[in-house]
Amino acid sequence: MKTATLKALLAARAAKTPAALVTEIDGGAQTLLCDRAPPGEVAIGAALQAEVDAARSADRSGTAEIDGKQYFIQIFNPPRRLILVGAVHIAQSLAPMAALAGYAVTVVDPRGAFATELRFPGVSLSTEWPDDALTALDIDRRTAVVTLTHDPKLDDPALHVALGAYPFYIGALGSRKTHGKRLDRLRAAGFDDATLARIHAPVGLDIGAVSPAEIAISVLAELTRELHGPKTGGKE
Template identity: 50%
Template sequence: MDLALLDALNGERAARRASVLVTELESGRQRLVLAAQVAADPLADHLAEVFRTGRSRLVEVGNERVFLTAQVPAPRLVITGAVHISQALAPMATTAGFDVIIVDPRTAFATPERFPGVDLRAQWPDVALARIGLDPFTALAALTHDPKIDDPALVGALTAGCFYVGALGSRKTHAARLERLAAQGLSRETLARIHSPIGLDIGSVSPAEIAVAILGEVIADLRRRPAMREQAA
């Protein structure tokens, strides 16, 4: 691979932006296509499908065979709240292929003993999330019931265009939450993106069951939305 092309590809990976590497199999020529460039590309229909699914594919254009390699960032799940649900959710999400980060300034809860092998950030969300860098390939689950922790995280996730945003709480709790967030200038359309009560409606009772419901809902949103998320964000 050409060094300039490799540098460009690594730059997109580092910025967690989706791209497609186009390789002409006979000539070996390669080029990188970004999401914003798809519409004007001669392979637009094929590229749109790769961006939509996040899956590489071989296509034939006339007598030429071209391989389209999907370069899609790994999905992340950021959880605010080192709580019992998080203890069940973190290993499940990791097994499902998510990079998991837990944010909770309460150091009595955010401990390696309770979350072995998990990326823990014992910081307030406004500090931790700025360092993490939320993006359209990140899901956020707010689980603390504490507005001082959950609200800033929700605002950050909605502003960054995270593909999934969910918050624990009853409908009454969520109604009060919406009032607080609206007072910060978020529109009704933006606030409607918050899944609350969080998780699929499967009658969950225990922390582990709630974790299953949350992960199911996160995966459903991930697979419904195209990999070309940054165009809509």
């Protein structure tokens, strides 16, 4: 890899903009595809471009063979995002765990006493109301939203915004009974059952989690399953 290519790649990553690196395996010629990339060494024909586009949208690096030549297409997408609504105890465990798993975490809580740097060192915090905060965060399909406050005043506006967009995961903390009431409120607000079925609730895999850290593990496990799917097709 040329140092100029490496530098452009790092700049794209720092700017949180997507990049793709195409390498011809035989010989190691490379073309970087991103803003401000240096001139490439590999010609990107239509067939190769199609492979790059597919890898980009699948968010998955891989090899491609075109006209007998092997290419490696490495996708450098910005980190997936996890938006936690509620700067509560569970969020204090989930934020660092999710960061370890590669998520860029934002904690949203308008209650200034909760969303503090002391409680969430190094975590991006928003003290706007959840609907404003989530709208500003511009949810995409590489984003997950989890509500944790137990307070309809805070959780519901967040769910309104999340259900109006297409995050890959929406989870809401609360018992089945709590969730039943929540569904009633959301139905009254005009959401249909197909839309409401997108909410994972009670949030997390059923692993008997009790402590905040254990609940965080179950949520992170469910996020992971949503991303990749179980290897056994869920039969095991």
